[in-house]
Every structure is written in structure tokens, then in C-alpha cells.
Amino acid sequence: MNFILKFHAEHTGGHVGQLKSIQVLRALAAIAVMFAHLHGIEARQASDGPLLSSAWISGVSGVDLFFVISGFVMVWVTRDTPAGRTEAARFLFARVTRIYPLWWLFAGAMSLYFYMIYGTPWDTESLAALVVSGPEHLWKSFLLIPHDAFPVLVLGWTLMHEMYFYLVFTLILLWPERYRPYAFLAWAGIIAIAASAKMTGFYASDLLSLALFPMTLEFLFGVAAGYALKHGLTQFKWPALGLGLIWLIAAINLIDFESTKAGLPLVRTLAFGPAFALLTYAIVALEQTTRLGMHLPPLLVRIGDWSYSLYLGHLLVISAVARIFFGFVDQPGLWDNALFLALGMVIAIAASALTYEMFEKPLLNRARKLRSKWFDLSTNPKK
Numbered sequence: 553m554n555f556i557l558k559f560h561a562e563h564t565g566g567h568v569g570q571l572k573s574i575q576v577l578r579a580l581a582a583i584a585v586m587f588a589h590l591h592g593i594e595a596r597q598a599s600d601g602p603l604l605s606s607a608w609i610s611g612v613s614g615v616d617l618f619f620v621i622s623g624f625v626m627v628w629v630t631r632d633t634p635a636g637r638t639e640a641a642r643f644l645f646a647r648v649t650r651i652y653p654l655w656w657l658f659a660g661a662m663s664l665y666f667y668m669i670y671g672t673p674w675d676t677e678s679l680a681a682l683v684v685s686g687p688e689h690l691w692k693s694f695l696l697i698p699h700d701a702f703p704v705l706v707l708g709w710t711l712m713h714e715m716y717f718y719l720v721f722t723l724i725l726l727w728p729e730r731y732r733p734y735a736f737l738a739w740a741g742i743i744a745i746a747a748s749a750k751m752t753g754f755y756a757s758d759l760l761s762l763a764l765f766p767m768t769l770e771f772l773f774g775v776a777a778g779y780a781l782k783h784g785l786t787q788f789k790w791p792a793l794g795l796g797l798i799w800l801i802a803a804i805n806l807i808d809f810e811s812t813k814a815g816l817p818l819v820r821t822l823a824f825g826p827a828f829a830l831l832t833y834a835i836v837a838l839e840q841t842t843r844l845g846m847h848l849p850p851l852l853v854r855i856g857d858w859s860y861s862l863y864l865g866h867l868l869v870i871s872a873v874a875r876i877f878f879g880f881v882d883q884p885g886l887w888d889n890a891l892f893l894a895l896g897m898v899i900a901i902a903a904s905a906l907t908y909e910m911f912e913k914p915l916l917n918r919a920r921k922l923r924s925k926w927f928d929l930s931t932n933p934k935k
Contacts, residue, residue, distance in 0.1 A: 573838070577831075577832060584617070590604060597878045620774035649922075655711055662705040663704055700757050740772045742764070743764060776829060781837060802823075865903055869899055
């Protein structure tokens with residue numbers, strides 16, 4: 553139980569010292585998404601063609617890895633949590649304080665940018681074609697409520713799915729542990745039926761489509777990996793690693809992220825979800841049964857700590873770097889592009905570290921103290 557509590561502290565802003573493999577996977581997920589956006593910005597600015605090929609667009613699959621990791625971690629830290637409203641409320645409080653404050657910081661920064669450009673704290677050009685008012689768009693964005701427009705900071709669409717997963721997970725925590733796997737299976741079955749019936753489109757624009765969206769299966773793939781390791785099933789790590797790598801390579805080569813077809817979310821889920829679940833299971837199992845944790849790059853572990861800040865903030869940072877950098881370069885060549893990519897990556901990571909240390913970590917520490925005060929573990933003798 554001490555191990556689980558330590559890892560829970562890590563996941564909610566405490567000291568990092570357990571499951572370094574998960575932190576590395578988080579780092580890789582955030583970096584992959586960042587490189588996808590670096591490619592997009594470089595391609596718009598390059599006169600001689602971008603250094604990063606269009607293959608880097610597949611980096612947006614880092615989102616799929618984040619979803620799998622979330623499912624895995626939530627099972628890992630709650631496996632021995634007894635049923636009850638107090639524990640469920642404690643869990644939900646931890647997730648809300650983990651997701652919303654940093655989201656509000658970066659969504660607010662994006663709103664400020666729009667205000668400076670358009671005179672309104674939203675993208676007037678994007679909203680012009682939609683039947684949604686600016687104020688409605690803004691408050692729904694900040695609360696992560698789905699609507700016809702993407703959130704004010706477009707990356708927030710993924711957080712809508714995260715919060716939906718956490719809300720349903722909270723309800724499942726009300727059940728005794730022995731019933732929870734059946735609840736997850738039933739949940740997966742509902743999503744699978746909805747996906748096969750094509751009940752959702754390309755984007756979850758309302759609560760029903762959010763509830764039935766096929767990418768929820770990626771969280772549940774992570775849940776399955778979490779249950780496998782919590783039951784000590786580590787003997788399949790090497791086959792899982794090999795199959796996961798083969799599956800991932802095939803997915804990268806087959807999935808076209810530039811497609812706008814309505815079926816892409818389901819195809820994307822089936823392509824990347826199982827691959828990342830297998831790899832997450834394999835890498836954590838290797839850390840548990842070998843000396844892998846001692847050989848993981850410390851910098852990647854640290855970037856894993858900063859990954860939420862990096863994920864939400866990198867697009868703002870590299871866009872600002874591009875605006876300034878290419879403002880001084882009339883005809884950017886390959887060396888200019890290389891310098892931009894290096895600057896964009898380094899500054900984005902540095903900014904995420906600064907945001908984590910000065911905003912995210914102190915706030916999470918404060919939230920953890922409030923959680924201990926309001927949901928005192930001593931009131932539950934089973935804990």
C-alpha cells in the first residue's frame with residue numbers, strides 16, 4: 553500500500569520516485585505531439601521545404617498514448633481502494649484539481665491572445681461559421697463542456713475525454729473491487745456497440761457523442777493493462793513488447809491523420825490503442841522485473857513530470873517563437889528551419905519546466921493538503 557500511495561502522490565504532484573517508465577512514456581507522448589505541431593508550423597514557413605517530413609504528423613498519436621496511460625494509472629492507484637462515497641469523492645477531487653487549474657492558465661493565455669488579435673477573447677473567424685456565441689463558447693471551453701466548436705485552446709478537446717473518463721471512473725469506485733472489472737467490460741461493450749453503429753462523428757460536439765466516443769476505448773485498453781500488472785501477470789512482457797512495436801509501426805504507416813473522414817476516430821483507436829496498451833504493459837512489467845528503471849534517461853523522467861504543462865503550453869510557445877523568429881528571416885532556408893526547430897523545442901520544454909515548478913507543482917501540493925484535510929484517510933480504518 554505504501555508503494556501505491558507514493559505513486560499516487562507522484563501522479564497528483566508529489567515526489568517522483570516510482571514507475572519511472574510511466575513518466576518516460578508521458579514525456580514521449582508530449583514530445584511526439586509537440587513535433588507534430590512543429591512540423592505544421594515549419595511547413596507553413598519553409599520556402600525550401602520543411603526539414604520535418606509529413607510523417608511527423610503521426611506524432612499526434614501521443615494523445616492516444618496519454619489516454620492509455622490515464623486508464624492504466626487510474627487502475628494502478630485505486631486497485632485497493634474500498635468502495636464508498638468518501639473515497640470516490642477523494643479521487644474526483646484529485647482529478648479535478650489536476651486537470652482544471654493548469655487548463656485555465658493556458659486557456660486564459662489563449663483567450664488573451666485572441667483578445668489582442670480580434671478584440672474578443674475568442675477566435676471570431678472560427679466561430680463565424682458556427683451557431684455558437686462567443687460567451688457560450690468561452691464558458692463551455694473553460695468548463696470543458698463539449699459544443700460545436702473546439703475549445704478556445706484546441707488541445708482542450710482531449711481534456712473533455714479525460715474528465716468524462718474520470719467521472720465514470722468515480723462512479724465505478726462506488727462499487728466493491730470485485731465488481732469493477734465487470735463495470736469496465738460493460739462500459740467497453742457499450743462504446744463498441746456505439747462505434748459499430750457509427751453513432752458518433754469526427755468530434756464529440758455534445759454530451760451523448762462524448763459518452764459514446766470510440767476513443768474512450770483507449771482509456772479502457774489502459775485499464776486492462778493496469779489490471780494485468782496488478783494481478784502480477786508480468787510473464788508476457790517480451791511478446792507484448794514485440795507485438796506492440798510491430799502494431800505501432802503498422803499504425804503509423806497506415807493511419808492518415810490529415811483525413812477528415814468521420815470514421816477516423818474509430819480507426820485511430822483500433823490502430824493505436826492496443827499498440828500503446830501492449831507497450832505500456834510491457835515497459836512497466838520490465839521495470840518491475842528488471843533493472844530498467846535504473847537505465848531510463850533522467851531528463852525524460854523529468855520531462856514526464858512536466859508533460860502536462862508541455863502538452864498544454866507547447867503550441868502557444870512554438871507559435872510565438874515562429875512569429876518572432878521568422879519575422880527576422882525573409883527567405884528561410886534549411887539552416888534557418890533547423891535553428892527554429894531547435895529553439896522551439898528547447899524553449900517549449902524550458903517553459904514547461906518553469907510552469908511546472910512555479911505554478912503546477914505548488915498548486916498540486918496545496919490541493920493535496922486540502923484533500924488530506926477534507927477526506928482524511930484516518931476516518932477510514934480500511935485504509
